[in-house]
Amino acid sequence: MKILLISLGVIFLAFIISQLFVIREQRNIETYPYVVNKKYDTFEIRSYEATLFTSVKLSTKEFKVSSSKGFSILAGYIFGGNERNEKISMTSPVAMTLEDSMTVMFMVPKKIKKETLPLPNQSQIEFREEPAKTVAAITFGGWVNNEKIEKYKEKLKTSLDAKGITYTNRFYFLGYNPPFEVFNRKNEVIVELQNESFDLIKKK
DSSP: OHHHHHHHHHHHHHHHHHHHHHHHHHHTSEEOOEEEEEEOSSOEEEEEOOEEEEEEEOSOOOHHHHHHHHHHHHHHHHTTOBTTOOOOOOEEOEEEEOSSSOEEEEEOOTTSOGGGSOOBSSTTEEEEEEOOEEEEEEEEOSOOOHHHHHHHHHHHHHHHHHHTOOEEEEEEEEEOSOTTOOSSOOEEEEEEEOHHHHHHHHHO
């Protein structure tokens, strides 16, 4: 019994140390830059810079399948699966379009230009330039599935409708944590706003 308790204690300590290491590493990861324009009770309005992403389109809208397969393909590319066997720094968050065919995207570090990116070994990987955009964002924690994403997507739509803020049908999921990080998980659903809607917000 004593040996079992000691073993469990060692495992628990190793788990805590690994989680602290992951949290520390996350703080050093480059993130998708934005400015908060206005905060509401349940969401906020943000402006994002034009940004370059690596992306892969998958023929499914099942979150677990898309996120796992898309992450694996893009991680293979940045960990050296390219023409130069070159490693590219990981960034945050992992973005996914919320469409019938989901596109998974990794932000390219700002110091790297499109013309200097090594070509991927896998042909389905594309370089995608996301233009500057204004979005509404809702944040939530915990583990994610299709139902939870849909719940917060609807909550965001309801909140925007209540404020008279018009939006497009371009919704995205943003995930900020690696799969093995347990504590302080952060997720977001964002939607691009109509230009006239943002102009109205600025006047208020």
